[in-house]
Structures are given as C-alpha cells and as structure tokens.
Amino acid sequence: MSRAFLLVMDSAGIGGAPDAGEFFNGEVPDTGSNTIGHIAEACAAGRAEEGRSGPLKLPNLDRLGLGRAIALASGLEAPGLDAAPEGAWGAATEVSNGKDTPSGHWELAGVPVPWDWHYFPKEVPAFPTEVTRALMQAAGTDGILGNRHASGTAVIEEEGPEHMSTGWPICYTSVDSVLQIAAHEERFGLDRLLDMCREVAPLLHDMKVGRVIARPFVGDEKTGFTRTANRRDFAIAAPGRTLLDAAKGAGRDVHAVGKIGDIFSMRGVTDLRKGPDDRLMGHLSDLVDEAADGALVFANFVEFDTNFGHRRDVSGYARHLEWFDAELGKILPRMREGDLLLVTADHGNDPTFSGTDHTRERVPVLCHGFGARELGLMGFTEVGGLVARHLDIPAPDPDAQP
Numbered sequence: 001m002s003r004a005f006l007l008v009m010d011s012a013g014i015g016g017a018p019d020a021g022e023f024f025n026g027e028v029p030d031t032g033s034n035t036i037g038h039i040a041e042a043c044a045a046g047r048a049e050e051g052r053s054g055p056l057k058l059p060n061l062d063r064l065g066l067g068r069a070i071a072l073a074s075g076l077e078a079p080g081l082d083a084a085p086e087g088a089w090g091a092a093t094e095v096s097n098g099k100d101t102p103s104g105h106w107e108l109a110g111v112p113v114p115w116d117w118h119y120f121p122k123e124v125p126a127f128p129t130e131v132t133r134a135l136m137q138a139a140g141t142d143g144i145l146g147n148r149h150a151s152g153t154a155v156i157e158e159e160g161p162e163h164m165s166t167g168w169p170i171c172y173t174s175v176d177s178v179l180q181i182a183a184h185e186e187r188f189g190l191d192r193l194l195d196m197c198r199e200v201a202p203l204l205h206d207m208k209v210g211r212v213i214a215r216p217f218v219g220d221e222k223t224g225f226t227r228t229a230n231r232r233d234f235a236i237a238a239p240g241r242t243l244l245d246a247a248k249g250a251g252r253d254v255h256a257v258g259k260i261g262d263i264f265s266m267r268g269v270t271d272l273r274k275g276p277d278d279r280l281m282g283h284l285s286d287l288v289d290e291a292a293d294g295a296l297v298f299a300n301f302v303e304f305d306t307n308f309g310h311r312r313d314v315s316g317y318a319r320h321l322e323w324f325d326a327e328l329g330k331i332l333p334r335m336r337e338g339d340l341l342l343v344t345a346d347h348g349n350d351p352t353f354s355g356t357d358h359t360r361e362r363v364p365v366l367c368h369g370f371g372a373r374e375l376g377l378m379g380f381t382e383v384g385g386l387v388a389r390h391l392d393i394p395a396p397d398p399d400a401q402p
C-alpha cells in the first residue's frame with residue numbers, strides 16, 4: 001500500500017474558468033483573472049521586485065507540469081514556466097456556485113456544494129437584527145463594532161481602538177459567505193472569542209452562511225494591531241461522503257494539516273496539525289517520514305491567499321510560491337515508492353486583479369507518482385476520485401451518508 005499527499009496552495013488558480021464572468025470583484029467580472037499566470041508575467045516584467053527579483057522561479061512545480069497546466073487552463077504561456085513535464089498534469093474546473101475555500105475543498109474532496117450560499121448585503125448594518133442580537137448575547141456585550149463588509153487587516157486598524165475601550169467584538173463580512181469576528185487575544189480573550197464563534201455558528205449555518213471565522217489579533221494603538229495564527233473557521237459540515245470520510249471509513253489515517261480540519265468540521269480527520277505555513281511545511285516533512293501505508297495527508301497552505309492574494313501583494317505572492325517550490329524540492333526526493341503527491345488549489349486570488357476578493361479560476365492538478373502524462377481538463381471532484389483510486393478506498397459520493 002502507498003500514501004497520498006494532497007496539497008492545496010490556497011488561491012493559486014491558473015485562469016480560464018468558463019464561468020468567470022458570473023463572478024465579480026466589486027463591479028468587475030473575474031473574466032481574464034489568472035493568479036499564477038499573471039504573477040509570472042509581472043515577475044518577468046520586473047514588477048515584483050520586493051524581497052525577490054527577476055522571473056518567477058518554480059522549477060519543481062514546473063517539472064510536475066505547472067507551465068503546461070496554465071497553458072491548458074487559460075491559453076497563457078507563462079514566462080519562465082516552460083519545462084518538459086515529468087509529472088502527470090492537468091487543470092480542474094469547479095462547478096459549485098461559490099469561489100470560496102469550503103466550496104473548493106469540498107468539491108476537490110468529491111462533494112460539490114448543492115445549495116446557494118447566503119451572502120450579507122453591502123449595506124450598513126450588514127447583519128439582520130436577529131444575528132446582531134445573537135452576537136451581542138454570545139459576547140455578553142451591549143453592542144458590536146463593524147457590522148459591514150470590510151478587509152480584515154483594515155477593520156482592526158479602524159475599529160481596534162474602540163474595541164480596546166469598549167470590549168465589543170468587531171464583526172464583519174466579505175463577498176464570501178462568512179461572518180468574521182475579530183477580537184484582541186488579551187483584551188477580549190482568545191477562548192472567549194472561540195466560544196462566541198461556536199455559539200453563534202449554528203444560527204449562521206441554518207441561514208446557509210458557510211463559515212463563522214474567529215480572527216484574533218494582538219497589539220495596541222501605538223504599535224498597530226496584527227492578526228495571529230490562531231484563526232479558527234467554524235464551517236457547515238459537508239453534505240455527502242467526502243474523500244476524508246471514505247479514507248477514515250476504510251480504517252486509514254487521515255492527517256489534516258492547516259485549516260483542513262476546520263473546513264471539514266473535523267469530520268473524517270484522525271490527526272490534526274496546525275500553525276503558520278512554515279510550520280505546516282515542517283508537519284508535512286514529518287509526515288513524509290511518519291505517515292503509515294494507506295494514509296491520506298491533506299494539507300492547506302493558506303498564506304498565499306490571506307497574506308498576499310487578498311492584499312494584492314504580487315511580490316509577496318511570488319516569494320511565497322518560490323518558498324513553497326523550494327520546500328517541495330526537498331520533499332519530493334523523499335517520497336516512497338508508490339506514494340502519490342498531488343498539488344492543487346481551491347480557487348484563485350489574482351493579486352494583479354481589480355478588488356481584493358477571490359477570483360473564479362481553474363486550478364492546477366500536478367502529480368508526482370503517476371509518471372509523466374497529460375491528465376487534461378477535469379472536474380474538481382476528479383481530484384478526490386484520483387486520490388481515492390490511488391489509496392484503493394471507496395470513491396467519495398455526494399449522495400452517500402458520511
């Protein structure tokens with residue numbers, strides 16, 4: 001038996017989604033967005049020179065077939081990504097009606113989202129009275145701050161001082177189906193924030209709001225406020241039998257690295273390892289040695305998205321890609337005979353694009369362990385199917401009980 005390592009570079013899309021025009025950044029449709037492709041172009045043109053320099057260097061991802069996958073997905077010949085593939089490569093197209101993390105991950109794990117998510121309106125207040133009341137009750141406060149669409153880093157700068165004086169939680173949303181709660185780890189308390197999220201989550205899930213997200217931060221008015229790695233997502237449980245359910249049901253170890261545990265509400269997970277991305281890479285490296293035959297290792301690297309995509313930081317995104325690629329170069333030679341390592345993404349977040357939100361894109365499917373071949377265009381669910389077949393476990397099934 002052999003293992004499967006499924007790695008999600010959060011938001012590392014490669015353009016070309018046929019329905020991109022139905023998704024928006026503000027008023028601008030996502031048509032033409034291409035996260036990795038546009039980063040490669042910006043790097044080649046000398047427009048991504050902060051903390052790095054020159055053309056985008058991703059030799060390991062490219063050897064797996066990244067450049068070919070970008071061309072297949074979007075028609076773009078990405079500068080510097082022109083290696084002859086040694087891996088099995090393709091590009092996947094999403095069908096779920098959402099360009100968010102849970103939609104992408106569930107569908108990759110074999111279960112597309114069967115409902116329309118609820119989104120809060122771009123009004124102030126954004127939340128209906130029922131929700132605001134529930135938030136105040138769960139916090140034990142006389143009010144909440146925010147109550148609008150906001151960027152998470154901006155909203156803690158804007159509302160942080162009042163949060164420190166009143167102790168009221170900062171509640172905000174985005175174009176995604178989320179209710180986010182930011183609170184100071186000491187002033188408000190991390191455990192209290194997590195309890196608050198846990199308490200209001202069922203009400204929001206009933207409304208088909210995908211996630212309640214705890215966004216703890218530290219700092220003060222003088223030095224500024226910074227978010228910590230203690231983010232927690234309280235997500236609706238996936239409908240149907242996911243890849244994780246299938247693996248756990250077959251008696252396999254399922255190692256969730258990063259936010260995978262949160263995204264799947266811990267269902268189908270037997271071991272959870274968290275931390276910032278550099279620590280996640282350490283966990284992944286440990287699991288290359290430790291994971292048992294037949295195990296599924298499912299990892300999400302979130303910083304592409306949170307630190308660079310939403311921040312429209314092209315140099316930062318390029319740096320993180322180059323870091324990931326270099327780390328992958330140390331992991332790949334340590335794969336055992338019969339192991340599968342598959343690198344993919346859950347949606348786009350093109351840092352060269354309009355707005356600050358995700359972009360609807362196809363994603364790469366890059367495999368080590370299947371030899372060199374073209375997998376072509378496929379659906380997101382086929383990624384879960386490929387992994388299940390490799391592990392010789394039942395296929396994920398959206399219509400089956402978990």
Ligand SMILES: O=P(O)(O)O[C@H]1O[C@H](CO)[C@@H](O)[C@H]1O
Nearest residue numbers: 150151152153174176178310
């Ligand atoms: O601006 P921040 O708080 O990082 O928000 C981002 O994080 C949310 C969850 O991934 C997304 O909906 C996006 O808006």
Ligand SMILES: [Mn+2]
Nearest residue numbers: 010011101346
């Ligand atoms: Mn994501």
Ligand SMILES: [Mn+2]
Nearest residue numbers: 305306310358
């Ligand atoms: Mn995001």
